[in-house]
Amino acid sequence: xxxxxxxxxxxxxxxxxxxxxxxxxxxxxxxxxxxxxxxxxxxxxxxxxxxxxxxxxxxxxxxxxxxxxxxxxxxxxxxxxxxxxxxxxxxxxxxxxxxxxxxxxxxxxxxxxxxxxxxxxxxxx
Amino acid sequence: xxxxxxxxxxxxxxxxxxxxxxxxxxxxxxxxxxxxxxxxxxxxxxxxxxxxxxxxxxxxxxxxxxxxxxxxxxxxxxxxxxxxxxxxxxxxxxxxxxxxxxxxxxxxxxxxxxxxxxxxxxxxxxxxxxxxxxxxxxxxxxxxxxxxxxxxxxxxxxxxxxxxxxxxxxxxxxxxxxxxxxxxxxxxx
Numbered sequence: 567x568x569x570x571x572x573x574x575x576x577x578x579x580x581x582x583x584x585x586x587x588x589x590x591x592x593x594x595x596x597x598x599x600x601x602x603x604x605x606x607x608x609x610x611x612x613x614x615x616x617x618x619x620x621x622x623x624x625x626x627x628x629x630x631x632x633x634x635x636x637x638x639x640x641x642x643x644x645x646x647x648x649x650x651x652x653x654x655x656x657x658x659x660x661x662x663x664x665x666x667x668x669x670x671x672x673x674x675x676x677x678x679x680x681x682x683x684x685x686x687x688x689x690x691x
Numbered sequence: 692x693x694x695x696x697x698x699x700x701x702x703x704x705x706x707x708x709x710x711x712x713x714x715x716x717x718x719x720x721x722x723x724x725x726x727x728x729x730x731x732x733x734x735x736x737x738x739x740x741x742x743x744x745x746x747x748x749x750x751x752x753x754x755x756x757x758x759x760x761x762x763x764x765x766x767x768x769x770x771x772x773x774x775x776x777x778x779x780x781x782x783x784x785x786x787x788x789x790x791x792x793x794x795x796x797x798x799x800x801x802x803x804x805x806x807x808x809x810x811x812x813x814x815x816x817x818x819x820x821x822x823x824x825x826x827x828x829x830x831x832x833x834x835x836x837x838x839x840x841x842x843x844x845x846x847x848x849x850x851x852x853x854x855x856x857x858x859x860x861x862x863x864x865x866x867x868x869x870x871x872x873x874x875x876x877x878x879x880x
Contacts, residue, residue, distance in 0.1 A: 586857060
């Protein structure tokens with residue numbers, strides 16, 4: 567092959583810019599306001615909900631294992647879990663509406679909602 | 692095309708698995724695929740041993756995709772596909788678990804399809820191909836996660852995965868281009 571492999575073509579740059587805009591736009595659009603309720607879902611069914619304002623440590627027991635969830639100072643995080651990868655702990659603490667902690671092996675989603683005002687689809691700045 | 696001329700292969704600086712027309716023999720291609728699969732396996736293993744901290748849970752750099760991109764541009768789509776599937780199966784068998792294999796395979800298949808289509812357009816460099824691969828890998832995994840976890844709200848996580856796929860794809864793609872340049876120069880793959 568005598569032609570040098572190009573590093574970036576115009577189409578590459580266009581693709582990257584479009585994806586960047588979509589990603590940033592999506593993040594901005596989906597960025598929620600202050601959350602009020604922690605909703606835990608396991609295997610598609612609601613497991614329980616807790617107010618974000620009340621400090622509490624809960625062990626979430628599901629068919630696939632357990633995760634220790636801690637609500638502290640208006641933030642929620644998973645401090646310990648018996649899943650193989652520990653991604654849920656890596657998510658850190660979340661507090662905004664629409665943010666979530668996902669534990670794939672346990673089919674568990676911890677999500678912050680705000681049932682009183684707006685919805686996740688509402689745009690707030 | 693296959694050539695019976697053996698003499699060519701003994702000339703210095705000549706790729707021994709090529710015939711006089713410069714085309715790779717089938718045996719040569721298969722040997723190359725074996726090397727690529729082994730390399731992909733090692734990359735996956737390195738990433739398994741030392742997960743590079745990207746800061747986004749569940750997101751990896753995807754070092755092994757360097758091999759898949761290089762394979763697409765050297766041995767062709769059909770063989771690259773086989774290398775990809777072999778890699779995922781071997782990784783699952785050696786150091787994965789049942790649950791990770793489903794996600795890995797979904798990501799690999801969706802990513803490969805996207806890369807194949809992007810490459811076919813002829814408009815993109817391997818870097819663009821890799822970007823599409825990164826983004827669609829994450830999209831495929833998220834789709835499977837939504838099915839398995841039965842939670843459509845996971846889709847809200849997509850912008851984060853889109854951006855991480857873009858950046859990891861860009862990095863992997865740039866590396867792939869550099870590798871392809873050297874590879875094409877030395878072996879005229």
